[in-house]
Amino acid sequence: MRVYPPLLLLVILCANLFVSAGAWAAEPAAMPDAQVLVNPQNPIPAYLEPQHLMSVSSFARANNNVYLREDAAQALKAMLAALKQAGVKDTVYINSGYRNFVRQGELYAAKVSSYRKQGYAETQARAMAARWVLPAGESEHQTGLAVDISTAGVSYELIDSFAKTAAGKWLHEHCVEYGFIVRYTAAKEEFTSVASEPWHFRYVGSDHAVYMREHDLCLEEYHALLIEQRQLLFVNSSGGNRAVYYSTGDISANLPGTVLSVSIARRHSDEYIITMSPPPVPLFDTLGHWGEQYIRSLYELRLINGYPDGSFRPNAPVSRGEFVTMFSRLPLPVFAEEKVPLAVAEEQYTPPDDTAPQYSTQNEVNTENKAGLPPYPDIDESKYYYQPLTLCFRATLVQPMLVYDVQPQLFQPEKALLRREAALMMAALMTSENFHPSAYQAYYDVSPDARVLYQAVDMLTKRGIFQGDGLGLFYPEREISRAEISAIFIRLLDALQNEEPPTVDAPTEDIEQEETGAPVTDNDADNGSIKN
DSSP states (O other), rough: OOOOOOOHHHHHHHHHHHHHHHHHSOOOOOOOOOTTOBBBBBBOTOOOOSSSSEEEESSEEETTTTTEEEHHHHHHHHHHHHHHHHOSSSEEEEEEEEOOOHHHHHHHHHHHHHHHHTTTOOOHHHHHHHHHHHTTTTTGGGTOOEEEEEEETTTTTTGGGGGHHHHHHHHHGGGGTTTEEEEGGGGGHHHOOOOOOEEEEOOOOOOHHHHHHHHOHHHHHHHHHHHHHEEEEETTTOOEEEEEEEEEEGGGGSSSSEEEEEEEEEETEEEEEEEEEEEEEGGGGGGGHHHHHHHHHHHHOOOOOOTTTTTOOOOOOBHHHHHHHHHSOOGGGGGGOOOOOOOOOOOOOOOOOOTTTTOHHHHHHHHHHHHTTTTTOOOOTSSSHHHHHHHHHTOOSGGGGGOOOOTTOOTTTTOOBHHHHHHHHTTSSSSOOOOOOOSOOOOOOOOOOOOHHHHHHHHHTTTTTTOSSSOOOOTTTTOHHHHHHHHHHHHHHHHHTHHHHHHHHSSSSSSOOOTTOEEEEEEOOOTSSOOO
């Protein structure tokens, strides 16, 4: 048996890999779509090559054999035409576009070699090279969505001064209109791990590019935001509503509206970015959701109104301000004298300045209580929640909500509501007559030592208003979603119509959970005023 030296063995293995890549090139695999994230943490394999490549030489001066994926090439063509129409005289030159795995590896190896010749150790040379030329599989040039642009003003070189040329300035300002972003900037190097490359443009689609520009996000940050929020709702530059979902699996067939694009988010995952044009119906993102029936019931009763963009965001946490607003609209005797209008103030709550007056003693709080107005120094009379909060405060429903807070004198209207807080408020509505506490502890995580909370949860569970997880847990510190609170409100109204509480002594159903594949929503209300 022949024994190969280690270095020769490595060469043979690499050669086999390149041959394999060439074999796949004959029948290219479908590339991930325009929003795919490619970086050292999210590489793509050697065999993955884009379909429908288009030469850019037909509409621009370019290096030999520069190709882009067709959608990116068409967008580049439109952008360069607009550049010319804007009167920019600087000649644009396309240095590079799509590169296959092998070519990218060659460029990286050459960069490493140049640093080695300067005396740097191998490990250091590789790290330094990766700031300028990413290793094979880690460069988005392999997707056919990235393009390097230069001009005659900098002798067609890829250098920082490109950004100061007439063409560079125009492209940086207008590229998002055509779906491109400046992929690597000095301000975002901590997220990208790549040094500033003002010549490197990446196609992601205009809706996404404009959103990233408006919110100062690089592609890594945009993905992180989508993972956190699960859904973004915004109005695009043409005035159209957009809903962008981040999901496990392609759930586009189950989402409301028209599918605009479906993109693999990261190559080695089953995660997708789905861009939709929402349907022109109220609360469009509740269609097919597990809580749709409850939410629609409240909507038909004119108790909720949704957000101005037509969404409800059923999986977003309900804030304290939203909760008291929705709560005060319920047809309850305690609110009979005053009604909260469905249309409320559109402004959002802004945290107070650190110098705002604070209540330092309980006596001061009690003095304000006598006036019948909420005593909390962090609320604003002009905000949507103020009138509802005043009604709840006068009905003595809001104070128990804050018993466990470190600073009980603060209301914190934008803070997410917890299950225990909602239970304490709702229990204040229930009569304790003919109510018999359970003979055993219904939930392991609600101790009888917390007497007020224990009795509240016990009472609400017996009446079927609150439910545990079926395994004896209530999760008092868990945030409540907008869909879950809608279901609880419906059950509360049903329970208050009954003269006698049900005889059930233990929870029988699970806490409301998102169904797999159900539309997901963000927990941020910065793109529309809260109206419920």
